[in-house]
Amino acid sequence: MSDTSPLPPVRLASEPELARDALAAPLLSRAARLARWASPATRVDAGGALLPEQLPAAAGELGLSGDEAAASVSEAWRMAVDTGLVEITDEEQGTVAAGAELRRLTGGSPHDVLTLWLTALDAVLADASVPDLDGLIDAMDEGGAVDLSALDWDPQAEAEFLDGVLANLYLLTVGESGPGAGPVPLPALAASMIVPSDMGEPTDDILEQVSDAMMRLDDQFRLLEPIGLVVHRPVDEALLEDAESGTDGGRPAASAPGSDDELDVARYGMVRLTPLGLYGVRARLLEAGHDAPAVGDLADKGADALLDGTAAFPPPAAHAETEQWLARREPLAAARELLAAARGADAGGPLRRLRCQQALSLVGAVAEPALREVLDDAELGGLARVWLTERGLPDVPPPSQDMVFWLTIDTVAAQLAAEGDSEELLALVQGLAEQHSGFFAAAWRVDHPHTADVLEAMGRLHPDKKTAKEARKAAFKARSAHGG
Structure with a gap:
């Protein structure tokens, strides 16, 4: 993933909601309960772990048995120590006390809670990147040191792989064409990290790698679920038995991720990020230098930042961002600010005006004076007339032919910038050519910086060869006339 490519904007829950989710995460909740349970009589070993004789009482405190x-107690206690909920006061005596972080967790702000949860998440992710206990024991030498070469384990590569998986899961969750909040099959997630994008039919070797990665992810997501990062449906135990016996059932079929049989796909494991998980993965992406916007980031910025910032947003995210921006402003003043920011002959101008028009559609009739003030503006007069007419307001002067053509070119240029050669744009192009005889004869004369680009696009998109040729000729004339 490129550090410079902006990710789709994510709609996060509020900090109070996320903090409640963090406090309810089983692992952090248990760690906090053990921190409150710890007393001057509590003892730990040299590594900070509870002594064996203390485990039954701690398990009783958590209501655990079996x-x-x-x-489970050891895991929760280790989390309490790692996050500072518990502090070791005397290493020689093995005594402990409640840490300062416990006070922040129980009495701090939602932001304080989330900061501590992120620390807990880092600890769990580090644990999830470590080989299983059996592998560690096998790799120990006589002195008790772990021989990493015997494990075939690269800690950095393993951590980067898991980060990459979480980033892909984040993209699938927030992406415009992704499944949204729906679960993702583990084979598909594993394949996203292993199968080359230009590969047709995966080879047996690639499928084997996907299968191995899927099983590794299944183990890792089992560890990540208790911290509240994901909701995980494990791989069916029957498939694990098949894998151990060497039958084909242990390997996901190449068609499994896209199968119509949802039950069959689910047997290979499913996972989705929780709202808290979205927050956590985004925080890690930001820390790694990625541009990972969230809806609401622009609410306290100017209209220029709003229009430019939402230019690449999917429509639902742009709508939500604009609603939050408008909610903080008086409607008439907001309309004037939006119109002022929409001006410009630069490359981003058409899309800014489209976003401005969409934003103004959310403003009530109280904004009417702002729209009437720009009726004579060459760049804004057309969209102002559209806004006033759509609301059935009186005394809207008819636009000149020059204004109509300028607005048409501006609209198509904005659609090109927003969606490229989309089906919607094709329909618009066909409609313009059919409804306006002599359109191209007049359009090439329009004094708009994107006239030639728009006409070239019309020539590229229009299915009728004769009409497409007319558009290309008009584009050539426009470039010649405007020195392009």
């Missing part, structure tokens, strides 16, 4: 209780 074979997994001790492991």
Whole structure:
């Protein structure tokens, strides 16, 4: 993923909502309960872990029992120590006390809670990148040191792989064409990291790598779910048994991620980011230098930042961002600011005016004076007339032919910038050519910086060869006339 390519904007829950989710995350909740439970009688070993004789009481505090209780207690205690909820006061004596972070967690602001949760997330992600215990034991030498070469494990590469997986999951969640809040099959997620984008049919070797990565991700997401990052449906145990026995059931079929049989796909494991997970992954992306905007980032900025910033947003995100921006301003003043920011003959001008028009559609009739003030403006007069007419307001002067053609070129240029050669643009191009006889004879004369580009696009898109040729000729005339 490029550090310079902006990611799609994400709609985050509010900080209070996210903080509540963080406090409810099972792992952090248990860590906090153990921090409150710890007393002067609590003892830890040299590594900060609870002594074995203390585990039953800690398990009782958490309401845990059974074979997994001790492991769950140890995991929660380690989290309490890693995040500063518990502090070791005397390493020789093994005594502990509640840490300063516990006070922040229980009495701090939502931002304080989320900051501590991010620390907890870092710790869990570090654990998720470590090989399983059996592998570590096998790689130990006689002195107890771990031989990393024997593990075939590169800590940095493993961490980068997991970060890449989470980034792809983030993209699938917030992307315009992604599944939104729906779960993603683990084979598809693994394939996104392994299968080359230009590969047709995956080879057996690639499928084997995808299968191995899928199983590794299944283990990792089991660790990440208790911190509230994801909702995870594990791989079906029957598939794991098939994998161990060497039957084909252990490998995801090449068609599995796209299969119509959702139940069959789900057997290979599913995962989705929670609202808290979106917040956490975005925070990590920002820390890594990515441009990961969130809806609401522009609410306190000027209209120029709003119109330019939402230029590449998908329509729903642009709408939501604009609503938040307008909510902080008096409607008439906001309309005037938007119109002023929409002016300009630069490359971004048409798309700014389109975003301005869309923003003004959310403003009530109280903005009428601002629109009437620009009726004679060469760049804004057309959109002002459209706004006034759509609301059925009286005394709207008819536009001149020059203004009509200028607005037409500006609109098509904006659509080109926003969506490229889309089906909507094709329909617009066909409609213009059919409804206005002699359109190209007049259009090439329009004094707009994008006239030639628009006419070239019309020539490229129009399905009728004769009409397309007329458009290309008009584009040539426009470039010649305007020194292009």
